[in-house]
Amino acid sequence: MTTMTIYNIALITHITGLALMAGATIQDFSVSNQFWKHFITDPSRGLAIREARGRSPLFFALGGIFLILSGLTMMVLTKGVFGEQLWFRIKFGLVLVIIINGIIVGRLQKNKLGKMLDEGAAEGGLLKVKNTINRFHLAQLFLFLVIFSLSVFKFN
Structure with a gap:
């Protein structure tokens, strides 16, 4: 294999890794929004939806x-x-x-949410965690957009 072939394989793997991380973030953001939407009206359904995010951290780490x-x-x-x-x-x-x-932020807030749900926390505390998690997702997605833009335009 030539150096250029190895470089191109590494580049494809690099783009795939970034896409996996961004995709896992989008999936986690989507599941989080669905959880909150359903948790208000049917807590058991909301909790079931929250369980669906189980693979997001694995894909994020793999990416x-x-x-x-x-x-x-x-x-x-x-x-x-x-x-x-x-x-x-x-x-x-x-x-x-x-x-x-x-x-730091994502994992800690999700763990905090899990504890609060287990303990039956008040709605005000849950709302604060919800807002923090939403800001976390939006910040992550914005950073991915900036990274993709930097990778394309490659200014000096």
Whole structure:
């Protein structure tokens, strides 16, 4: 296999990883909205819908692994040429922000929601968590849009 073929395979894997992470975020956002929509009128149905999001973190993590491994492969093959460019540094930082935000804000809020639901928390507390989770999803989706844009336009 030529270096260019390996690079192209890594690039396809890289795009796939980013798409998996963004897709998992969109799916999680959608399921979260459905949960809240149904939880108000039929809590048991809402809880059943919430269980449907079970695979989102797995796809997000798998996409992150693809993204990191393929990115490292491309950096090695290009001898780090992209690493010196401003668009890449911004993109790299934003990917880290997405991963850290997903771990810290996303996971913590979803765990907090789970505990609150188990304990039968008051509606006011649930509303605060709902708003935080919605802002989390919107921030993540905005960051993905910026990353896709940086990857396409590659300014310096």
